[in-house]
Amino acid sequence: MFANLPESPESLNLLGNKEEEMVALFVADPQLIGIQDEMGFPIGALARWDSDRYLRNSFSRVYEHTQPDVIVFLGDLLDEGSKAFKDEYLSYVERFNSIFYEKKYSKTIVIAGDNDIGGEGADMRTPFKVARFEKHFDAIEGVVNHMFVDFIKLDIRYGDVEARRQAYRRMVPTLKAPFRIIINHESVMTRRKENVYPILKFVQPHAVISAHWHWSHIYSCATCLEENEDLSYWPYYERDSKNNRGFEEIDLTQQASLDEIMVPTCSYRMGVPYMGYGVAIINKSGLMKYTVLWLPSRYPLLYIYAAVLLVSVILLCFEFIFSSGIQKQIFS
Secondary structure, eight states: OOSSOOSSGGGGTTTSOTTTEEEEEEEBOOOBOOSTTSOOTTHHHHHHHHHHHHHHHHHHHHHHHHOOSEEEEOSOOBSSTTTOOHHHHHHHHHHHHHHTGGGGGSEEEEOOOHHHHOOBTTBOOOHHHHHHHHHHTOOSSEEEEETTEEEEEOOTTSSOHHHHHHHHHHHGGGOOSSEEEEEOSSOSTTSOHHHHHHHHHHHOOSEEEEOSSOSOEEEEESSTTOTTOOTTOOOOEEEEOTTOOSOEEEETTOSSOEEEEEOOBSOGGGOOSOOEEEEEEEETTSEEEEEEEEOOOOHHHHHHHHHHHHHHHHHHHHHHHHHHHHHHHHHO
């Protein structure tokens, strides 16, 4: 089912010393299809059923293969979460919990995306949307500690620099681990440097994990956390990692460098040709190995289904017409 799924967890070194390593599974932009923007019955119902089935089967296989210690949902859980009516929203939450059923067996971290609580274009973020998300999923900010990593939900897009600093100061007492990883729905390093660099300097993260753009990218900067960094220039470079079938190795102990991993969407409905789940194996020593478990395309198979259905209907029509003609001859 998966383009680069190894034959067994052993080939990914996932069965090592659990005290020395942890496996993190990153789920980006599942965007469960809603009701308002889809066609009516039966097309909309079939679309939701097929998309949900694809997500459920792929996540179940990936979970079984990786046996993650922690699962991080990187936002945009729902396509219409920001504008859903009450009953619609509750049905989406129920579908989400059903699709990602195995999450209850691992430490789970959830952050919000713009489709969940607004914030992109004319879709405004409101306290009501945030409160509803936090009631059914998780707080949009905070620190989640697991083993030797602090996952920091800092919601970097919103608020000025000083507001983000104050938010982080409130989190400081909860920091316990030697390594800090910022998890944010939108990319951090591609934003205006003046808006994020002071925050990065203050937080001193060892890595950033993001999503939102639906494709697989890695942004690396060798000097981004140096004391004398030029505020007018981002010295990072980006790599399109959609063709990567191996591991990227990131040394979390490097004080001046910073890497941001952008995880691709796991939903074929986002219209991108490459979907997958991000997997990181983080060693207590600070070595992180990251890869993507790529998923198969869905649309070509759906086109085949549609073509077979069309041919079947045409043949049935011909059979009906032919049978009617024979009956007329018999009874004439």
